[in-house]
Amino acid sequence: MSEAARKEGREAALMALSALLGARLSAAAAIREAHGRDESWHAVAMPDAVAFAETTDEVAAIMRICAAHGMPVIPFGAGTSLEGHVSAVHGGLSLDLSRMDRIIEVNTADLDVRVEAGITRKVLNDYLRDTGLFFPIDPGANATLGGMAATRASGTNAVRYGTMRENVLALTAVMADGSIIRTGTRARKSSAGYDLTRLLIGSEGTLGIITELTLRLYGIPEAVRSGVVPFASIEGAVDAVIETIQSGLPVARIEILDPLSIRACNAYSKLALAEVPTLFVEFHGTEASVAEQADRFGAIAAGHGGQQAEWASKPEDRTRLWEARHNAYYAALAFQPGKKGMVTDVCVPISRLAEAISGTLADLETSFLKAPIVGHAGDGNFHMLLLMDPSDPRDLAEATRIHDLMVARALSLGGTCTGEHGIGEGKIKFLEAEHGPGVGVMRAIKQALDPKGILNPGKIFAG
Numbered sequence: 001m002s003e004a005a006r007k008e009g010r011e012a013a014l015m016a017l018s019a020l021l022g023a024r025l026s027a028a029a030a031i032r033e034a035h036g037r038d039e040s041w042h043a044v045a046m047p048d049a050v051a052f053a054e055t056t057d058e059v060a061a062i063m064r065i066c067a068a069h070g071m072p073v074i075p076f077g078a079g080t081s082l083e084g085h086v087s088a089v090h091g092g093l094s095l096d097l098s099r100m101d102r103i104i105e106v107n108t109a110d111l112d113v114r115v116e117a118g119i120t121r122k123v124l125n126d127y128l129r130d131t132g133l134f135f136p137i138d139p140g141a142n143a144t145l146g147g148m149a150a151t152r153a154s155g156t157n158a159v160r161y162g163t164m165r166e167n168v169l170a171l172t173a174v175m176a177d178g179s180i181i182r183t184g185t186r187a188r189k190s191s192a193g194y195d196l197t198r199l200l201i202g203s204e205g206t207l208g209i210i211t212e213l214t215l216r217l218y219g220i221p222e223a224v225r226s227g228v229v230p231f232a233s234i235e236g237a238v239d240a241v242i243e244t245i246q247s248g249l250p251v252a253r254i255e256i257l258d259p260l261s262i263r264a265c266n267a268y269s270k271l272a273l274a275e276v277p278t279l280f281v282e283f284h285g286t287e288a289s290v291a292e293q294a295d296r297f298g299a300i301a302a303g304h305g306g307q308q309a310e311w312a313s314k315p316e317d318r319t320r321l322w323e324a325r326h327n328a329y330y331a332a333l334a335f336q337p338g339k340k341g342m343v344t345d346v347c348v349p350i351s352r353l354a355e356a357i358s359g360t361l362a363d364l365e366t367s368f369l370k371a372p373i374v375g376h377a378g379d380g381n382f383h384m385l386l387l388m389d390p391s392d393p394r395d396l397a398e399a400t401r402i403h404d405l406m407v408a409r410a411l412s413l414g415g416t417c418t419g420e421h422g423i424g425e426g427k428i429k430f431l432e433a434e435h436g437p438g439v440g441v442m443r444a445i446k447q448a449l450d451p452k453g454i455l456n457p458g459k460i461f462a463g
Helices: 003-024 029-034 056-069 121-131 145-150 196-200 234-246 259-269 287-302 315-326 328-335 350-365 393-412 428-435 438-449
Strands: 049-052 073-076 093-096 103-107 112-116 168-174 180-184 209-216 223-230 251-257 278-285 310-312 340-347 373-376 381-388
Touching (some): 003 049, 003 056, 029 049, 056 180, 056 209, 073 145, 073 209, 121 145, 180 196, 234 287, 251 315, 259 328, 259 373, 328 340, 340 393, 350 373, 350 393, 381 393
Antiparallel strands (some): 103 112, 168 180, 223 278, 223 310, 251 278, 373 381
């Protein structure tokens, strides 16, 4: 298609969208810029316009218009992704689903809830509190649940409760041609046909636009105990994690922070932790069971060079502790004002986690860049926050070098280039190294479901 024909098609699409949406279609520069970026270091790529949808039927109507005119559509939730997922690298329409934020039904007896995709996890849990139930997936950011499903998010609770893949029972999605499909049921298992639910989970808006979700819920535990345990070495901390998992201790969260992360968190969150490798842990259960679990974990930690744990049972103390962990990204940015964060993650088999982290720390010792490391140690996933100036060619080249070494090491250890951030536009070059000919199958699925290539183009695959 010529550039003139493409421009004519987009103008026609915008006219039709304006007639459909009225003031809920915006071409204001500030709104377009806000929808052309996420929390990552990637450059802003603005859409031609932003549409604010309010129903699944409306999303379907928008997709039919865009499909008819070949206009790209980029789903947008809260903009908290970390690999450039929402940037409009080919222009087009940013489809904002944040107004689709209803809780449709809560089924307390069956421990599930049906919601629209634009609701955030914190809003959902605030609503659920009086029911005695909660949704456990916690990626840190107050992301929308649709965005969390699209990126197959996980976070600090994944070691006990799993990821979005395990906690979405069913969903509603609008496909590239504007058709609406509903996948899965509220039943806890099924062997009926292809698993379209999990095909769409993690597809990053490239196969369909998720508009509703049916999610698993869990009972709020009677008692929660959180603690901080300093270690003499990264290896000792990881060995304690491995023994904890292998012993069957039902840990709810177990996070690792390197000394630089602790230093940044101390400064940002007004803590006074020892600047050494540290585990943040949490147990859920009854008062008796969490006390027993904490004692058993303390003994395991001591056997690997862990010091005396500091435990917090009061909600306000636990909240302060986990807010400090969740704010590690902002703590790192504050550590070097003016820098941006090239935030990346990998995941390896848990037995190789110490090797992966130690190797990355060794790489950083040869670098002029600073990069705190934090990780979801219980499932072998860790993050590096490279502090750099993306407009400085020297910084960018060095950050890319360290980042690529980290990913190559993870792949060589039997791991993945991304445990939870997704591919987006930032990790496209690693997909083939990880999946080989499997990428061809992924492309074939994309071509079958989105033959015009209008759903979030430039993500997962190049082009």
